[in-house]
Amino acid sequence: MTSYYDVDAILTDAQKVPCTFELSVPALGFLEGNMSGDVKQGSKVELPLWLGEMLAISQSPSLVSLDHPSALSPRVLNALKADARTVDLRALAPHFYNLGARVLELFEEEEMIEVLSDAFKSRAAVIADQAHNPRGALGEGADFLRGLDENERQLFRASHDSAKAVRTWMNDLKK
Structure with a gap:
């Protein structure tokens, strides 16, 4: 188990991983570099590992699926x-x-x-x-x-x- 203050763990969780959106999400186009608009279902976006993991396990059906970095x-x-x-x-x-x-x-x-x-x-x-x-x-x-x-x-x-x-x-x- 890592400590909450472990710098290496924090830097590891900040590593970007490819994620595929399983659902369309309004007003999050900035994740794709789109300043306005929606993230469409099937869009591939690189997110920090901690965020991708949370979005993948937060609800059913999952919002994103994680791909291997x-x-x-x-x-x-x-x-x-x-x-x-x-x-x-x-x-x-x-x-x-x-x-x-x-x-x-x-x-x-x-x-x-x-x-x-x-x-x-x-x-x-x-x-x-x-x-x-x-x-x-x-x-x-x-x-x-x-x-x-x-x-x-x-x-x-x-x-x-x-x-x-x-x-x-x-x-x-x-x-």
Whole structure:
């Protein structure tokens, strides 16, 4: 469970997701960039995740249906399956794994769970390696590190700080 004041959760909920209006709604044309008018049934609009979720579950029949965000499209999932290390997650969504977790709360998809878990595991090994080898992080690993999402950046910092603390401890023992 996340805290009400969790900045990462707030930023994740602000991520835009595609929604399809199931009913026509008067005077909401501004959501489509229309300053006046109605939102017609079948219109596709990108809304913040928190709003799309509320509109999808608020009444029966639902006002909107949520679609998968482009960051979790089949194309991205296939790229993660092929080689997760080559995907720039930050460009897709700064809070990629948090977005995935929120989407999985709404849609039950076993394959997506497996792909995201495997991607995180394979990338975590590279992150730990880069954190322990500072020269790699500055050289060929720099592009990979720029593409880390926020969770991976926290993992990198923790790995880097722990490796530095172990080196300091080992040097203190030698003295």
